[in-house]
Amino acid sequence: MRKKLRVGEFQEFGFAIDFRFDSQKYTLDQALDHWIEFVESQGWGFGGGGGEGSDILSGYLVIWLSG
Numbered sequence: 001m002r003k004k005l006r007v008g009e010f011q012e013f014g015f016a017i018d019f020r021f022d023s024q025k026y027t028l029d030q031a032l033d034h035w036i037e038f039v040e041s042q043g044w045g046f047g048g049g050g051g052e053g054s055d056i057l058s059g060y061l062v063i064w065l066s067g
Contacts, residue, residue: 014062017048023055031057 021031028050035057039046048059 014045014060016059017061018056018058020056028052028054028057 021035023031026034032049036046039061043064045062045064046059047062048057050057
């Protein structure tokens, strides 16, 4: 039941995310740098990226929990 309700050790602290950036204004590396800077400033973590020639970043966004 705890797993079904996502409580205790079954809590989820992240989610999958996909978003499009303005490829006319930013390269993939620039967009990813700006995104990571924002994510880290919020105390979050991000694992993911995008493909060359693509204007979509995708990955998993998580909140870092301290001890």
